[in-house]
Amino acid sequence: MSSALVPHSLAFRVMRLCRPTFHVDTPLRFDPSDLLVGEDIFDDPIAASNLPRLLENKSNDTTTTDLTYRSRFLLRDLSDAMGLSGLLVLPQSFGAIYLGETFCSYISINNSSDFEVRDIVIKAEIQTERQRILLLDTSKSPVESIRAGGRYDFIVEHDVKELGAHTLVCTALYSDGDGERKYLPQFFKFIVANPLSVRTKVRFVQETTFLEACLENHTKSNLFMDQVEFEPAQHWTATLLKADGHHSENSGLTREIFKPPILVRSGGGIHTYLYQLKLSLHGSAQMKVEGSNVLGKLQITWRTNLGEPGRLQTQQILGNPITRKDIELQAVDVPSVIIVEKPFTMRLNLTNQTDRILGPFEVWLLESDSREEKVVMVNGLQTMALPQIEAFSSSEFQLNLIATKLGVQKITGITVYDTREKKTFGPLPDLEVKSSISVVKSQLGKNIK
DSSP: OBOTTSOOSEEEEEEEOOOOEEEEOOOOOBOTHHHHOOTTGGGSHHHHHHHHHHHHHHHHHHTSOOTTOTTTTBOOSGGGGGTEEEEEEOOOSOOOEETTSEEEEEEEEEEOSSSOEEEEEEEEEEEOSSOEEEEEEOSSSOEEEEOTTOEEEEEEEEEOOOOEEEEEEEEEEEEOTTSOEEEEEEEEEEEEEOSEEEEEEEEEETTEEEEEEEEEEOSSSOEEEEEEEEEEOTTEEEEEEOTTSOEEEOOSSOOOTTOOOEEEOTTTOEEEEEEEEEEOOOTTHHHHTTTOOEEEEEEEEEEOTTOOEEEEEOOOEEOSOOOOOSEEEEEEEOOSSEETTSOEEEEEEEEEOSSSOBOOEEEEEOOOSSSSOOSEEESSOSEEEEOOBOTTOEEEEEEEEEEOSSEEEEEOOEEEEETTTTEEEOOOOOEEEEEEOOHHHHHHHHHHO
16 A cells, blocks of 8 residues: 555545525616716706606617627616626635534545546545544445546535534545555645624523523624524523514424524624523422523524525523522512501512421511611511421411501511521512502591691
């Protein structure tokens, strides 16, 4: 077996298979009316009235067959100014290759000698910095022969999933005219670039998480986004928020039919998507995801001007780690309008989020450390006793309160204390309530006068 430095009878030729492009021809074209009239034609009412008839006669003359092509520069239709001749151009070079595309190549192995070569074993593979991917191997069924001046053609495909330098390695092991076995390796290098950059921002508003995804086009052609879907992680739900106020559930089972693609223009075009995420945990499910901060990932598919497809999947998008609380206190029902100096009832729900029994509990309003007077206070007993709560269960109770001032006020410092474990749980987040004077009271004041 001889080395690659020895002259070979065979040689590989590689051509990338991709869709053609439009042939754009932008010659200097002009409207026939520019030859007959000037810019001041409309200053004369009589001349302006005769203009349509004059142009109609001229247009009829140009529709006849002109074998001399003297009218080839006339602008007969508005679309002629685009310079699209109706022809398509095959790729003249390897071109740019982007992540997420399918690399397709037409490979021809030519016999340039004057004799036949036999028993050709052909291999084609892609080499990256991480791996080697075999695309073609004829070891089990070698090509029987390639005649002098003949060739053997084949097509290989590869889904591009890595950035950076790639090498298409084509090798042939064959028997020369004199029966000598020769080995021919050839290397074709290309670079894979990133077509899109995806920038994400995660924001938290109370119990809701918002994910903002910004897509930027780095290619030299327009990208038409067929699908940009967020696949939420387990126990998360996602909703795509749209600018018109309507929103649709992000479900893989239902998808809009004939949905128009979103255009992201070439050379830095940007489009932003906004998703609303909510954590849906029930019972012991919250314990399984404690400490996890995985929100999900984006699935992106697009097409270029002539329909060349591409597909990308982002890495897992992270948020804040999920922390588990032993108990959770929530306000279930708060009156929308509260009458000043008149008791009102607020209904609350206390949930045990552990796998053991907790309680009994005591609930009270924590005294304010600041010098400001407390506006909303407990009406009656300052401490309320609650029974034990089973694992992953909840209990509702009512708290009697009273407001002492008008306007929008805050209910602060609702605290829960476990009497058995001698443990105090953080207070409920502040609630805003609106108190107003009773109309009945004002009318009674008038009657007394």
